[in-house]
Amino acid sequence: xxxxxxxxxxxxxxxxxxxxxxxxxxxxxxxxxxxxxxxxxxxxxxxxxxxxxxxxxxxxxxxxxxxxxxxxxxxxxxxxxxxxxxxxxxxxxxxxxxxxxxxxxxxxxxxxxxxxxxxxxxxxxxxxxxxxxxxxxxxxxxxxxxxxxxxxxxxxxxxxxxxxxxxxxxxxxxxxxxxxxxxxxxxxxxxxxxxxxxxxxxxxxxxxxxxxxxxxxxxxxxxxxxxxxxxxxxxxxxxxxxxxxxxxxxxxxxxxxxxxxxxxxxxxxxxxxxxxxxxxxxxxxxxxxxxxxxxxxxxxxxxxxxxxxxxxxxxxxxxxxxxxxxxxx
Amino acid sequence: xxxxxxxxxxxxxxxxxxxxxxxxxxxxxxxxxxxxxxxxxxxxxxxxxxxxxxxxxxxxxxxxxxxxxxxxxxxxxxxxxxxxxxxxxxxxxxxxxxxxxxxxxxxxxxxxxxxxxxxxxxxxxxxxxxxxxxxxxxxxxxxxxxxxxxxxxxxxxxxxxxxxxxxxxxxxxxxxxxxxxxxxxxxxxxxxxxxxxxxxxxxxxxxxxxxxxxxxxxxxxxxxxxxxxxxxxxxxxxxxxxxxxxxxxxxxxxxxxxxxxxxxxxxxxxxxxxxxxxxxxxxxxxxxxxxxxxxxxxxxxxxxxxxxxxxxxxxxxxxxxxxxxxxxxxxxxxxxxxxxxxxxxx
Numbered sequence: 001x002x003x004x005x006x007x008x009x010x011x012x013x014x015x016x017x018x019x020x021x022x023x024x025x026x027x028x029x030x031x032x033x034x035x036x037x038x039x040x041x042x043x044x045x046x047x048x049x050x051x052x053x054x055x056x057x058x059x060x061x062x063x064x065x066x067x068x069x070x071x072x073x074x075x076x077x078x079x080x081x082x083x084x085x086x087x088x089x090x091x092x093x094x095x096x097x098x099x100x101x102x103x104x105x106x107x108x109x110x111x112x113x114x115x116x117x118x119x120x121x122x123x124x125x126x127x128x129x130x131x132x133x134x135x136x137x138x139x140x141x142x143x144x145x146x147x148x149x150x151x152x153x154x155x156x157x158x159x160x161x162x163x164x165x166x167x168x169x170x171x172x173x174x175x176x177x178x179x180x181x182x183x184x185x186x187x188x189x190x191x192x193x194x195x196x197x198x199x200x201x202x203x204x205x206x207x208x209x210x211x212x213x214x215x216x217x218x219x220x221x222x223x224x225x226x227x228x229x230x231x232x233x234x235x236x237x238x239x240x241x242x243x244x245x246x247x248x249x250x251x252x253x254x255x256x257x258x259x260x261x262x263x264x265x266x267x268x269x270x271x272x273x274x275x276x277x278x279x280x281x282x283x284x285x286x287x288x289x290x291x292x293x294x295x296x297x298x299x300x301x302x303x304x305x306x307x308x309x310x311x312x313x314x315x316x317x318x319x320x321x322x323x324x325x326x327x328x329x
Numbered sequence: 330x331x332x333x334x335x336x337x338x339x340x341x342x343x344x345x346x347x348x349x350x351x352x353x354x355x356x357x358x359x360x361x362x363x364x365x366x367x368x369x370x371x372x373x374x375x376x377x378x379x380x381x382x383x384x385x386x387x388x389x390x391x392x393x394x395x396x397x398x399x400x401x402x403x404x405x406x407x408x409x410x411x412x413x414x415x416x417x418x419x420x421x422x423x424x425x426x427x428x429x430x431x432x433x434x435x436x437x438x439x440x441x442x443x444x445x446x447x448x449x450x451x452x453x454x455x456x457x458x459x460x461x462x463x464x465x466x467x468x469x470x471x472x473x474x475x476x477x478x479x480x481x482x483x484x485x486x487x488x489x490x491x492x493x494x495x496x497x498x499x500x501x502x503x504x505x506x507x508x509x510x511x512x513x514x515x516x517x518x519x520x521x522x523x524x525x526x527x528x529x530x531x532x533x534x535x536x537x538x539x540x541x542x543x544x545x546x547x548x549x550x551x552x553x554x555x556x557x558x559x560x561x562x563x564x565x566x567x568x569x570x571x572x573x574x575x576x577x578x579x580x581x582x583x584x585x586x587x588x589x590x591x592x593x594x595x596x597x598x599x600x601x602x603x604x605x606x607x608x609x610x611x612x613x614x615x616x617x618x619x620x621x622x623x624x625x626x627x628x629x630x631x632x633x634x635x636x637x638x639x640x641x642x643x644x645x646x647x648x649x650x651x652x653x654x655x656x657x658x659x660x661x662x663x664x665x666x667x668x669x670x671x672x673x674x675x
Contacts, residue, residue: 119452
């Protein structure tokens with residue numbers, strides 16, 4: 001225990017000395033606030049229309065029921081707007097409505113704009129349409145932003161831990177540790193502690209900023225603690241393979257892209273193909289964090305077990321390899 | 330001068346090779362090639378799913394979709410009962426329900442959707458009613474295409490500019506920064522200060538090397554996914570300029586931090602901000618003015634234009650903008666490197 005606390009205190013001291021604590025606290029706050037500002041924009045993923053002054057005011061007002069409307073004073077300006085990289089159709093009037101398109105829009109968009117113009121021009125629907133609501137007031141974008149930030153915090157904490165190990169290798173402090181009474185288990189736990197604490201601080205801070213205080217606190221703490229094993233795994237992987245910071249960044253890039261990509265891919269993969277992701281610890285970590293943020297606990301137990309088992313299992317596999325490489329007892 | 334640059338380049342190249350950078354670039358480019366060619370499908374529905382209950386006499390809606398060969402696309406979206414419909418809606422927070430009856434259509438929304446999106450859905454339902462023949466009215470519009478119609482780009486290839494932007498624009502600045510941090514740590518910077526090399530040589534060597542790696546990445550990704558179907562000169566120029574700019578930016582920003590542990594948090598913020606335009610690229614109808622000022626936005630759209638030409642002329646304009654950005658950034662970077670790193674070494 002003394003040896004573990006020695007390593008932990010060493011990391012904490014250097015974090016305070018190097019102002020790392022400041023960056024740890026400020027960066028997720030800034031990031032979370034940026035996400036909060038962008039969320040409403042992303043949530044309103046409707047259409048934008050561009051019109052010129054040949055379109056009547058009544059038409060323009062009605063068109064606003066279907067999306068944003070940008071107004072231009074001439075057909076030339078309207079055409080310039082349509083030709084910008086984004087897909088904004090132009091509408092002008094000359095005995096009938098002309099829908100101006102660049103030519104690279106999707107078929108769905110082309111048809112949809114026609115449908116909208118048709119409806120607005122006629123002023124009424126072809127058939128009686130009733131709208132019912134399930135009264136779910138918020139989209140999931142806030143929850144997904146929180147999940148992304150928690151996972152980012154966990155991985156970031158792991159990367160910092162990994163670079164601390166690389167630092168010890170570069171300065172040969174690891175050799176000094178290897179001839180000290182510190183054992184491999186002490187080293188793993190001591191190093192892992194800082195990773196866990198950073199993950200917890202960052203994860204909780206970002207969750208509060210994005211989701212507010214209406215959180216399942218106990219479950220969230222448990223989930224972050226268990227999920228932090230993924231960050232620790234990444235950190236040890238980095239520290240094990242890289243001999244200096246330059247190779248550390250190279251390995252970090254090679255590791256992070258597949259980790260992040262598989263999470264994104266699993267989101268879009270149909271249920272019948274989800275089994276492809278089952279051997280991956282990051283997949284289960286994502287599911288676990290999603291459970292607690294969405295407060296959907298149907299599969300919580302299995303997600304918790306798999307997250308712990310896969311991350312801890314891989315750490316156990318790594319353990320003898322690290323012991324040999326770092327020459328710890 | 331040329332000798333100094335070449336010597337520095339050789340030195341930095343050795344460091345990069347010894348640390349596996351070349352293998353990382355080759356590995357990452359092949360990873361993306363595999364993704365594009367074998368993993369990512371050509372089509373994927375990125376908008377909310379509509380679940381449909383057809384209660385019309387004679388199941389006219391189902392028949393309509395069969396007639397237009399859309400049944401495969403609609404797989405899993407037709408339900409048999411209201412209960413099944415509600416179950417699907419509760420299970421998928423990004424879905425909508427539509428119940429077709431002979432004289433009425435009911436749209437069941439989750440509740441958070443904005444009214445504009447619901448109205449768009451209602452407009453498309455009108456069209457289905459017209460196509461089925463349940464209603465009729467004259468057409469008051471016509472289409473005009475300002476350029477030639479282009480073929481729809483399959484999703485897997487459509488994502489190539491995103492991968493390029495991620496690797497070149499977003500992660501590119503890490504490498505130059507970490508090389509600088511490594512040299513600071515090892516004391517090589519102190520040794521360099523008393524060597525004949527200058528600030529310009531120091532900067533150019535690292536930035537150029539990172540840029541060349543980015544170009545190599547871009548070539549491998551393009552050759553093995555699209556072959557030689559586009560203008561490689563334009564493609565190379567844009568990647569070269571973007572990588573140059575991002576490398577200079579990476580070096581400039583990193584000079585204000587002591588080590589990689591501090592820098593990584595700020596780099597993460599920059600990475601997240603640079604990734605916002607991906608949403609605008611995947612949903613081109615999402616028009617967010619401030620996205621256009623984020624460097625990765627023009628990168629993705631310009632590369633898309635080069636890879637899948639529509640006749641747009643913006644490539645030259647964007648190259649000029651990049652050259653201006655590179656000039657400003659490199660002047661700033663030179664001054665900061667000179668003052669902070671090399672301590673006014675000329």
